[in-house]
Amino acid sequence: MNQQTKQAGQQEFVLALDQGTSSSRAILFDHAGNVVRLAQREFRQYYPHPGHVEHDPYEIWQSQLAVAHEVLNDAGISASQLRAIGITNQRETTVLWDRKTGEPVGRAMVWQDRRTAPMCEALQAAGHSDMIREKTGLVVDAYFSGTKLRWMLDNIKGARQRAQRGELAFGTVDSWLIWQLTDGKRHVTDVSNASRTMLFNIHTFEWDDELLALLDIPHKVLPEVVPSSGEVARTVPHLFGLEVPIAGIAGDQQAATFGQACLSPGMAKNTYGTGCFLLMNTGPQPVVSRNRLLTTIGWQIGGQTQYCLEGGVFMGGATIQWLRDGLKIIESAPEVEPLARSATTLAAWCWCPPLPGWAPRTGMHSRAARWSA
Numbered sequence: 001m002n003q004q005t006k007q008a009g010q011q012e013f014v015l016a017l018d019q020g021t022s023s024s025r026a027i028l029f030d031h032a033g034n035v036v037r038l039a040q041r042e043f044r045q046y047y048p049h050p051g052h053v054e055h056d057p058y059e060i061w062q063s064q065l066a067v068a069h070e071v072l073n074d075a076g077i078s079a080s081q082l083r084a085i086g087i088t089n090q091r092e093t094t095v096l097w098d099r100k101t102g103e104p105v106g107r108a109m110v111w112q113d114r115r116t117a118p119m120c121e122a123l124q125a126a127g128h129s130d131m132i133r134e135k136t137g138l139v140v141d142a143y144f145s146g147t148k149l150r151w152m153l154d155n156i157k158g159a160r161q162r163a164q165r166g167e168l169a170f171g172t173v174d175s176w177l178i179w180q181l182t183d184g185k186r187h188v189t190d191v192s193n194a195s196r197t198m199l200f201n202i203h204t205f206e207w208d209d210e211l212l213a214l215l216d217i218p219h220k221v222l223p224e225v226v227p228s229s230g231e232v233a234r235t236v237p238h239l240f241g242l243e244v245p246i247a248g249i250a251g252d253q254q255a256a257t258f259g260q261a262c263l264s265p266g267m268a269k270n271t272y273g274t275g276c277f278l279l280m281n282t283g284p285q286p287v288v289s290r291n292r293l294l295t296t297i298g299w300q301i302g303g304q305t306q307y308c309l310e311g312g313v314f315m316g317g318a319t320i321q322w323l324r325d326g327l328k329i330i331e332s333a334p335e336v337e338p339l340a341r342s343a344t345t346l347a348a349w350c351w352c353p354p355l356p357g358w359a360p361r362t363g364m365h366s367r368a369a370r371w372s373a
Helices: 003-008 057-075 117-125 129-136 145-155 159-164 173-181 209-215 252-259 317-326 333-342 363-372
Strands: 013-019 023-030 035-042 082-089 095-098 168-171 188-190 224-226 229-234 245-251 268-272 276-283 294-301 304-313
Touching: 013 057, 013 173, 023 057, 035 057, 057 173, 082 173, 082 252, 095 145, 095 159, 095 173, 117 129, 117 145, 129 209, 145 159, 145 209, 159 168, 168 173, 173 188, 173 229, 173 245, 188 245, 229 294, 245 252, 252 268, 252 276, 252 294, 252 304, 276 294, 317 333
Parallel strands: 013 082, 082 245, 188 224
Antiparallel strands: 013 023, 023 035, 095 168, 229 245, 268 276, 276 304, 294 304
């Protein structure tokens, strides 16, 4: 308990920042774990070319900060009553920025972005799939951050040279938010997010030199990797009026697995958001799937690491957003359920195959193909 709170006898709260693919949310929890306030703000999705999906990093940050202030103001809570801030985030989305100015070198490449698929096919053809899977637990796919970062370094003018000189910083969205919250004092990510980059060895808990060399990624751009729980930084005073500890980081699906209390091996969750993701806790040892599910780090707390198996559907709530914003055949998400219930047979529905629905090259992908056939 900080001294200000102790002296005033005030109730304490935890502020959760939930930075998702479609929106930024902030949730204020009291000491008993009850939700006190929640605020949410959507932000723009950019589709500059077929297969390209981008976000504005500044809009991510501004929307996240705005909802954080909104819940505090609505609840009448001062920052002196915050015990800690926790961060959960869309995972593989890739941001690259200038270490001195904090300015992004371009838009963020979202996890849904498929422009590096040819690069991944080349890695597979060259026989690197088994080595990558053994070290990272991942299949070779454009979904993950490694090839996105490589694309940025190769295609943004001057980026590779600046990265080699140590002038640029790479991070997933958690790293970007912590950089902003600390005015660049901390460049970190946690093990759950690092395990989604295709650059991190999930057995040694280090950025892997062989993988970095394979993708031609300079080590200087990478964040420090920290546990999922424990104070890693403090916010700069001007954001909330005083320093607030940042004491938890986890990728959104791992955070959901922990939050759904899947704390023992064999326990699993399936959550529905922009996409739909199934994760099962496999305990302190990584398990290799026989059906090409992903092996990933769940979390690391107190020196203990839990691993998970994962399968996913990329287009869940994103499909509803597409119906609203792309096809414009609905005006709001709640319209979808009555429409679905109005269908008397499955024949009344038709799915559009070009949507990147099922997670690529996983066991869930093959089973979906058989089911839809």
